[in-house]
Amino acid sequence: MTFVGDGLNSPRKQGGGMDCSEDSLFPDKYHMRNTRVLNVSMANITGLPMEVLETARQELVNVVNLDGNLLIELPQDLHMLSELLTELVLSRNQISYVPTNISQYSKLAVLNLSCNLLCELPMELAGLQLLRELDISHNRFELLPRCIYELQSLGKLVANDNRIKDIDASDQGLGAMINLHTLILNNNDIQMVPPLLGNLTNIKQLELWGNTFRLPRHQVLAMGTLAVLAYLRTRIPA
Template identity: 65%
Template sequence: MIVVHDGLNSPRGHDGTGDAGENRSPFPDKYLMRNTRILRASNAQIREVPMEVLEAAQREMVNIVSLDDNLLREVPKDLNLLAEHLTQLTLNLNQISYIPTNISQYSKLWVLNLSGNLLCDLPMELGGLQLLRELDISHNRFQRLPTCIYELKCLESLSAHDNRIKGIDASEKGLGGLRELHNLNLSNNDIQVVPPVLGNMRKLENLGLWGNPFRQPRHQILSMGTQAVLSYLRTRIPI
């Protein structure tokens, strides 16, 4: 757990000790960012990130940004200052309703957490994140999986539970084309039909389908685990 210290111009010591002043900042100081390469400010009622904070993070070569559980309505405008080094971006539990097209600049991202926002779509440019391994878009307002996701060929984990998704594209142009996908969570959506070809995704180790209104596979099969579900689905693929 990273402890959040005072701001960039804090009179406190390099170790973050000392009395709290009137200008207490929710952001870590440059020394903490230098030592951890992390810009973290969680549950701090933040509505924006000052440019000077991001400029300092750029100088300290920060590669992890975690701004979860705040009041952000958009991705911080100057976050692209960190695009060259950023590998993990956590923006869950905010009020973000859109992702800008310049998300493609963050080409080194491995982990992107957008859960618990107000999203209903993602830009096609997000498909340019060819190193992305983990994507979490759960607890949003998606009625379908954005097609840009099918371009993420290195994706290993996709969490899209607790949305309003109505269907699954498991074809080669959809989820079936994600050869490295190990974890897929589509629980608590509005999925009416589970396509049998989903059973061909043999690398799946964890498949979440609970809480959807489909009739097949039955709960008895779901309770037997992922491999049992995939085997059942393969038996239903038309010959």
């Protein structure tokens, strides 16, 4: 496994150990013990050493932040923390797929996959029944993945800046998400906002700016979420 970062000019030692410059990228066990956080952001890493993850497991780390690196997939041995993690941040990497074993991270409450290369999510992600916040913004989704509709605890879904064309507001789609209170869909390619979306009165923050639909008009959008939902309800066929 290759690690690239600022100041990492010396080669890896023989025998698999990390040299001192690599070691300096990662928080020590005392920091992890005190914070329960493994934070390796903006370090240009392409993976995580097993020994770092082993230490994180020993110190009961429940938050991993890998924002702004060069990951093309989830770190190979990250599953070592699957029973501990409540928050996982993988934003601003080059990840093109999420493995099916994501279902093992059953305690996750926050998952940030923004600014990657994703166009789909595995159905196994529906197993994250404690997930409250999901950020898939700035990816390549053309539809909201079906697995999202089964996330019964999800309260906040951020999906702006994708290529989403349609919204499923039926009882098999967003209508099934009874705890959803925030839905961010700005800057997609949504051509029509379904009137049924107006029935989702549990939504308190709805953002639809920057799409291609003509209705609701900008004047209605500017009036806020309650006005948009009320307008949509008037367009539901009798």
